[in-house]
Amino acid sequence: MSVAIVDYGSGNLHSAAKAFERAARESGHDQPILVTSKPDDVAKADRVVLPGVGAYADCKRGLESVPGMIDALEDTVRKKGRPFFGICVGMQLMADRGLEYQVTPGLGWIAGEVDKITPSDQSLKIPHMGWNTLDLKTMHPLLDEIPLGPDGLHAYFVHSYAFKPARKEDLVAQADYGGPLTAIVGRDNIVGTQFHPEKSQKLGLRLIANFLKWMP
Amino acid sequence: MFKVRVIPCLDVKDGRVVKGVNFVDLRDAGDPVEAAVAYDAAGADELCFLDITASHENRDTIFDVVTRTAEACFMPLTVGGGVRTVDDIRKLLTCGADKVSINTAAVTRRAFVKEAAEKFGDQCIVVAIDAKKVSKDDEAPRWEIFTHGGRNPTGLDAIAYAREVVSLGAGEILLTSMDRDGTKSGFDIALTRAVADAVPVPVIASGGVGNLDHMVAGIRDGHATAVLAASIFHFGEYSVRQAKEFMAKAGLPMRLDP
Numbered sequence: 001m002s003v004a005i006v007d008y009g010s011g012n013l014h015s016a017a018k019a020f021e022r023a024a025r026e027s028g029h030d031q032p033i034l035v036t037s038k039p040d041d042v043a044k045a046d047r048v049v050l051p052g053v054g055a056y057a058d059c060k061r062g063l064e065s066v067p068g069m070i071d072a073l074e075d076t077v078r079k080k081g082r083p084f085f086g087i088c089v090g091m092q093l094m095a096d097r098g099l100e101y102q103v104t105p106g107l108g109w110i111a112g113e114v115d116k117i118t119p120s121d122q123s124l125k126i127p128h129m130g131w132n133t134l135d136l137k138t139m140h141p142l143l144d145e146i147p148l149g150p151d152g153l154h155a156y157f158v159h160s161y162a163f164k165p166a167r168k169e170d171l172v173a174q175a176d177y178g179g180p181l182t183a184i185v186g187r188d189n190i191v192g193t194q195f196h197p198e199k200s201q202k203l204g205l206r207l208i209a210n211f212l213k214w215m216p
Numbered sequence: 217m218f219k220v221r222v223i224p225c226l227d228v229k230d231g232r233v234v235k236g237v238n239f240v241d242l243r244d245a246g247d248p249v250e251a252a253v254a255y256d257a258a259g260a261d262e263l264c265f266l267d268i269t270a271s272h273e274n275r276d277t278i279f280d281v282v283t284r285t286a287e288a289c290f291m292p293l294t295v296g297g298g299v300r301t302v303d304d305i306r307k308l309l310t311c312g313a314d315k316v317s318i319n320t321a322a323v324t325r326r327a328f329v330k331e332a333a334e335k336f337g338d339q340c341i342v343v344a345i346d347a348k349k350v351s352k353d354d355e356a357p358r359w360e361i362f363t364h365g366g367r368n369p370t371g372l373d374a375i376a377y378a379r380e381v382v383s384l385g386a387g388e389i390l391l392t393s394m395d396r397d398g399t400k401s402g403f404d405i406a407l408t409r410a411v412a413d414a415v416p417v418p419v420i421a422s423g424g425v426g427n428l429d430h431m432v433a434g435i436r437d438g439h440a441t442a443v444l445a446a447s448i449f450h451f452g453e454y455s456v457r458q459a460k461e462f463m464a465k466a467g468l469p470m471r472l473d474p
Contacts, residue, residue: 014312015286022290053309054337124218125418125441127339127387131219131261131471150217154471156292158314158339158387177218199292199314201256202473 001031003212004045006090008037008062008069010052016087019198020049020208027209039072047212048077052089056098056114056161059089060106070107077190078109084190085211091185091192092163100161110187111166117159119178127160132175132195134183140172142184142191142210146203148173153203155183155195162194189216219471220435221261221442222459223294223420224449226251229268231277249284255449256289258456261471263289264317264390264444267297279311286312296344296390305332309340317390319344320363322381323370333385342420343386347374347407348394359407366394374407375414382415389415390444393423400426400447408438420444428454428462435468 003020007013013035020033034041042048050073052059063069077084086094095106098114106114117126131154136143147153157175163182165171172184172191184193191211197204227234232246244250252263263285267278275298282295295308296317305316322329322343333341346366351358359374378389391411393404403421412419421440425431425448434443448454454462457472464470 012286012309012312012314014283014310015290015314018287018312019290053340055334058337123439126416127418128218129339129388129418130221130441133217153473154219158292160338160387175218196292196314198290201290204290 001046002044003031003033003047003049004042005033005035005049005051006037006042006069006073007035008059008066010054010059010062010089012053013051016049016051016198019204020212023205023208024212026205027212029209029212031212037066037069039066039068042069042072043076045076045082047083047085048073049085049087050090050093051087052091052093054089056089056092056100057102057104059093060098060104063093073107081189081216083211083214083216086190086192087198088159088194088196091194092161094185094190094192095163098161109190110170110185112164112170114161114163117162117177117181121178124178127158128177128181129158131155132157132177132183134173134175135180136173137171138169138186140184140186140191141214142186142207143173144210146206154200155193155197155203156199157183157195159194217469219261219469220463221420222431222456222463223262223264223442223444224255224260224456225264225266225422225444225446226450227268227446228265228278228281229270230274231281234268248281249288252285252289255456256291259460259471259473260291260456261442262292262294264294264296266317267295269298279307282308282311282313294342296342300328302331302335305336309336315340315342315388317342317344319346323361323363323372326380326384329381329384329386333387338385338387341386342388342390343381344390344392345374345378345411346392346394349404349407357406357410359410362394366397375410378411378415382417386417388418388420390420390422391440396424397422399424402426402430403434403438403443405433405438408434408440412439412441418442428459431459432463432466432468435463436466
């Protein structure tokens with residue numbers, strides 16, 4: 001059993017790796033966490049995590065610039081059905097396309113687009129930066145034993161663009177920020193969070209632990 | 217529902233906390249990582265390290281502090297102080313910082329903000345603004361940017377400068393009133409509000425917190441989305457949890473996770 005965290009030059013993999021290690025240890029689902037830029041490692045992994053910080057186009061370019069990485073992801077996640085977890089832009093990359101600065105094709109794993117946040121309340125600041133609660137839309141094993149709703153636990157968000165899934169059954173949870181924003185999407189063996197579980201304390205560690213034992 | 221943030225700030229010099237944190241249960245009050253863990257447990261919404269290491273040789277100490285903090289605390293971390301190059305930012309983010317705060321380097325070379333935001337994304341570029349009131353009491357209020365701890369005037373208007381750095385890609389403004397910093401007399405509310413209303417990004421109010429009413433005023437009257445404080449937390453006058461409960465009672469949306 002092993003978890004591959006894909007390193008394609010985007011963002012802070014150290015915190016993600018440490019959070020996965022902690023969650024693995026504490027949940028009794030201990031397994032090696034490997035930060036890697038090698039497609040072979042991804043192909044051999046039992047679970048795959050795609051983080052991502054920064055602009056959509058930049059992240060996509062970063063992913064494309066690792067030879068064989070997208071093929072390895074397609075094969076491992078889509079063909080072999082290994083559990084996959086996208087974080088922040090890593091989650092957004094599953095969309096058909098991103099509209100940040102320019103139109104960038106995504107991986108097309110979950111139908112939809114990534115577009116600018118436009119809160120109805122003009123005084124709300126962009127980026128949506130800080131802690132927010134989650135409203136459940138579709139039950140998902142990743143949310144086992146996590147208190148949700150207005151009195152539930154909080155997750156840490158930092159983003160100016162949000163995933164707008166085309167199918168409502170792919171929408172797992174939303175956050176409210178002058179209107180609903182996609183917080184979690186999921187379909188089959190793939191799931192992604194807009195927020196950063198590795199920065200979301202209790203909720204984050206619980207969610208990562210749930211991913212580590214998830215058998216889709 | 218979206219929540220207001222309370223952010224303790226630690227001054228770190230040569231890898232040690234300056235003006236040690238006065239919590240009873242710390243084994244080593246000078247260790248930034250221990251202080252970070254304590255603040256994490258107390259419900260801090262983010263943590264800020266300000267590296268005030270003077271000598272170039274000791275600058276690597278902050279990387280070690282950030283690395284160890286990211287291993288122990290799963291919360292957002294901003295690091296400022298001496299951030300001058302894209303390489304400085306990359307190193308801090310790689311160690312586990314989520315945001316970097318740029319101060320003097322943005323004043324002296326505005327293009328640096330743009331380079332940094334294009335490279336790492338707006339969301340991780342905080343521009344720290346140290347402002348001081350320069351207008352007389354009977355004049356329309358005007359604040360100017362100062363560098364080097366408030367010693368060096370720059371002639372830059374604080375509001376215009378805030379707008380400019382945001383247009384270049386700053387995703388957040390850390391606004392400190394040099395008039396109020398260390399006075400415990402409360403934030404400069406007029407300054408905070410003027411900047412917060414002028415820019416579309418979040419503004420963190422800083423400088424002058426002496427009691428919990430001040431924190432409420434920073435959000436309610438200053439229109440900030442977060443408040444930063446140092447001494448009232450470090451010396452144990454109030455816990456972060458107390459501050460957040462007080463702010464919630466005053467009607468502000470706060471994260472009070474158990």
